[in-house]
Structure formats: C-alpha cells, structure tokens
Amino acid sequence: MSGWIAVAGLGPGSATLITPEVSAALARASDLVGYAPYVARVDPREDLVRHSSDNRVELDRAALALDLAARGRRVAIVSSGDPGVFAMAAALFEALEAGPASWRTLDIQILPGITAMLAASARAGAPLGHDFCAINLSDNLKPWSVIERRLRLAAAADFAMAFYNPRSRSRPDGFARTLAILRESCGPERPILFARAVTTPEEQLHVTTLGTARADMADMRTMVIVGSSQTRIIERPIGPILYTPRSIPA
CATH class of the missing domain: 3.30.950.10 (Tetrapyrrole methylase, C-terminal domain)
Incomplete structure (x- = not known):
C-alpha cells in the first residue's frame, strides 16, 4: 500500500470556505494529524484515526505524519487558514529535511486554504x-x-x-x-x-x-x-x- 501526506488548509473558520480539493483529501485520508482544535473541525468517520496534539509540538507532529505515511497510511495534516502561512507545511519540510532519506520519496501535497x-x-x-x-x-x-x-x-x-x-x-x-x-x-x-x-x-x-x-x-x-x-x-x-x-x- 502506497502512503501519502496532504497538508490541508481548513480556512479561517466557516466550513463553507474549505476548498473542494481539501474536502476530497480528508475523505480519502486514513489518518488525521494536527493541533487538537483543528482536528476537531473535521467531521468524525469510523475509519479515520485522529492524532491530536498540543500547539507547540509541530516538528513531532510532522515526524509522526511522515512515519505514518512511510508505513503506507494516507495522512491529512490539518492547519487553519493556509498551511503554508505560519503553519504546518514549513514544519513538515523541516522534519523531512532532518529525517531519514526514505521519507524524501513520499508523495507529499500542500493543499492551500483561505488564510486569515x-x-x-x-x-x-x-x-x-x-x-x-x-x-x-x-x-x-x-x-x-x-x-x-x-x-x-x-x-x-x-x-x-x-x-x-x-x-x-x-x-x-x-x-x-x-x-x-x-x-x-x-x-x-x-x-x-x-x-x-x-x-x-x-x-x-x-x-x-x-x-x-x-x-x-x-x-x-x-x-x-x-x-x-x-x-x-x-x-x-x-x-x-x-x-x-x-x-x-x-
């Protein structure tokens, strides 16, 4: 099974501002990773494993997502707003750069959102x-x-x-x-x-x-x-x- 990571922006707050691209990735994900209040914004699903964490452990969160994807899981990392603006996209690439070489072959996508x-x-x-x-x-x-x-x-x-x-x-x-x-x-x-x-x-x-x-x-x-x-x-x-x-x- 081939794993992947989608770093998804949930927008500023309203569910109506989540992009169709992000909604599709969330629907296909096996694992959801993120700061607890952002994970809580995603509707639960029986086959979706949720990995909530504190706000100041971004690199640990990113490493967890990379490890899950390396084991074949389909991972959505969620941020509020846009994940590339003071959020998890940069943290993921910091962890990727410092991690094992095998992580660099993973399928990683950054899915933009409407930032605050x-x-x-x-x-x-x-x-x-x-x-x-x-x-x-x-x-x-x-x-x-x-x-x-x-x-x-x-x-x-x-x-x-x-x-x-x-x-x-x-x-x-x-x-x-x-x-x-x-x-x-x-x-x-x-x-x-x-x-x-x-x-x-x-x-x-x-x-x-x-x-x-x-x-x-x-x-x-x-x-x-x-x-x-x-x-x-x-x-x-x-x-x-x-x-x-x-x-x-x-």
Missing part, C-alpha cells in the same frame, strides 16, 4: 488592495529584536501590514510594544482593523486608528491589519469600508 488575513481583509473591504506584508508577532520561534526590526522596516516602506498571533496569555506585552512602534513610525491617524474569529458565529470587526487602538483589543483569535498611508475609510450607516487604492500618486 485574506478573510479579514474581505470582511472589512480591501485593506490589502496594494502592496502589503504579513508578520507573525509571536516571539516563540524568533527573537523580539527581529520582529521590531521588521516592523520598523515595513512601516518605513509604507506597506499595509497584516499581523498574525498578536497577543496571548504568555505574551501579553508584545502587541502593546508593536502599537507603540507603529504610532511612532506611522502616526496616530493610521487605520487599523481588529478582525476576531472571522467567518465564525463569534466574528467581531472593529475599525479604528492607531491613536485609539489598545493592546487588549486583540487576542490569538484576532487578525490585525494596519493600513498604509494610502488606506482609506468609507463611512456608512451599516459599518465602514476599509480599503487601499490600487495605485499610488506619482
């Missing part, structure tokens, strides 16, 4: 309508000095910025420092979007400015998008539209 920054941007309008960058604010896998340098360079380049993992219980201060750097670099009037639990029943959107933004407006379920100098707000009775024009004046 795109879902949040669509809900708010089009704040990522021009050049933008994405930064993971967690310092679990990189030092804060790297994050700060990238924040300052992105602000100097006038990118719109999408921030993943802005604030958690174990990292309560980093996002406050991020806001302080951005106020210093971009000014207090720059628009900022807090998009929490996008596409789920708990969805909350809040558009404000850097000058009034607070660190406690974000948690690990929040996508934060800061506009560029060109980003605009269209006020409407049913809620504002946030967008960045497709062109920049000469």
